[in-house]
Structures are given as C-alpha cells and as structure tokens.
Amino acid sequence: GAVPVTGLAAEAGLTIDNGIAVDAELRTSDPDIFAAGDCCSFPLAVYGGRRVRLEAWRNAQEHGALAARNMLGAGESHAAVPWFWSDQYGLTLQVSGLPDQGSKVVRRDLDDGAFILFHLAEDGRLVAASGIGPGNSVGRDIRLAEMLIAKRAKPAPEALGSQTIKLKSLLAA
CATH class of the missing domain: 3.30.390.30 (FAD/NAD-linked reductase, C-terminal dimerisation domain)
Incomplete structure (x- = not known):
C-alpha cells in the first residue's frame, strides 16, 4: 500500500496521479473501470475536493463496498473522513x-x-x-x-x- 501498484492500470491507459486517479464514485478515467483502496487517489469533498491516497485498512474496506455499490448503479460519492x-x-x-x-x-x-x-x-x-x-x-x-x-x-x-x-x-x- 505504501507504493501503489499501477502498472496494469497505466498499460490500460488509465490516468495515474499518485495512484490510479478516480472520481468521487471511484470510477477511473475509463467509465467502465473502478479502483478502490491503497492503489487509488480520490477527491475528498470535506477538504474541497483535495485529491488523496490513503493507506489504511478502513479506507480500503469502505472503498471496496462503495465501488461495488457504484458498479451496481448506486451513484454514491465517497464521503468518509480519513x-x-x-x-x-x-x-x-x-x-x-x-x-x-x-x-x-x-x-x-x-x-x-x-x-x-x-x-x-x-x-x-x-x-x-x-x-x-x-x-x-x-x-x-x-x-x-x-x-x-x-x-x-x-x-x-x-x-x-x-x-x-x-x-x-x-x-x-
């Protein structure tokens, strides 16, 4: 987690920015691909959209559930405080x-x-x-x-x- 593994994402042409860049719904630059956890950087609304990458188990757990819901069409934004x-x-x-x-x-x-x-x-x-x-x-x-x-x-x-x-x-x- 300390160094994000982004090789496959880069080869796929996804945007990399201190990890795999995702939006608030954990969607990558390819709208059909999501990323979650330590490997991705995302905007935090509570900090004015500042892009961060968090290396913590709770973030990975919350991201996994949020990405799954959004893959199913929930359209929810990340809102958790680190x-x-x-x-x-x-x-x-x-x-x-x-x-x-x-x-x-x-x-x-x-x-x-x-x-x-x-x-x-x-x-x-x-x-x-x-x-x-x-x-x-x-x-x-x-x-x-x-x-x-x-x-x-x-x-x-x-x-x-x-x-x-x-x-x-x-x-x-």
Missing part, C-alpha cells in the same frame, strides 16, 4: 481527518496522560483530531471529532480544549 490508528509502545495513536489542513492546534488533556490535539483551519473549521493514550482512551473522542469534521463544524476553540465540555454536545450546536 481515520487510522496505530499501537506504539503501549499507547494507541488515533487520527481522524487531515492534520496538515489545520493552521491552529488546540489541546485537550484526558485521563491517564492521554490527550487529543484538534486541528483547526484558518476559518475555524475542525479539519482533524489526533490523540494518543493507553488502550482506547482517545477512541470515543476521536470518533466524535470525526463526526464534527464530517459536519464541517466550527466549534469554539475554548470548548474543544475544555475537559468539562462534552464533545457530543458540540455536535448538536
């Missing part, structure tokens, strides 16, 4: 969204030394959240941040950093 996790020396790292899209970072400390960094764009929109802690200590909050990112929410930085304000309450705002 997410991945990794275990590192007894800690679990989880990231939702694209942190490089943020220009400001707000930290929220959790129990057991865990913390989350919320990445905000210039306009205040939450574009990513990255957290690390023992076990699944950041999992719930990262999932809530993922939902806020999908909603293109602009939560107050003070609320994101506060340990007393529940992230779930920001979804209703």
